[in-house]
């Protein structure tokens with residue numbers, strides 16, 4: 135009896151199509167009008183596809199201005215500075231506050247700003263209230279845009295950092311409403327509430343950012359969290 139051959143060619147083609155579609159959504163290459171997903175809404179922490187919904191903001195300035203609105207974020211669009219030698223920014227915003235906390239940055243990509251707003255509103259503020267009995271009044275950072283390569287990792291040293299396109303932010307600490315400062319450098323280790331809070335908010339950032347690195351990743355990150363919306367995916 136002749137055995138039926140598995141349609142391997144067709145199966146591979148289907149896999150390729152599915153993989154290509156997923157990649158296109160992940161990289162924000164599908165225009166929002168063709169997307170079956172609802173547009174991102176900062177009122178909700180989102181569900182399974184929140185990463186793809188954030189990615190839709192990458193190229194769409196009109197969608198960006200509809201999504202980045204108070205009360206979860208105070209932000210205004212800035213003029214594009216198209217890429218030159220791997221550095222520059224497009225579809226980016228100037229931010230003054232997120233999730234009710236002051237966080238002034240002069241340039242941040244729309245999708246990184248949306249991820250930061252979701253993290254602040256739905257993770258950081260509720261965790262601060264439940265673990266520390268206070269809300270966060272302001273967030274300290276060590277910069278967003280910087281025209282440079284990745285530092286601290288010999289394998290990626292020739293690659294531009296996501297900071298080179300304003301698609302990343304380095305968070306160094308938080309100030310609570312009562313004035314108490316919590317710093318990644320001083321408070322990360324130990325078992326007190328401040329250390330537990332820092333570890334919890336770092337872990338929750340992985341839901342909205344593709345890369346979320348902290349002091350346990352390497353020595354270059356001992357004093358800050360690095361969050362970005364690039365192509366890589368790491369949470370350490």
Ligand SMILES: [Zn+2]
Nearest residue numbers: 302303304360
């Ligand atoms: Zn960084």
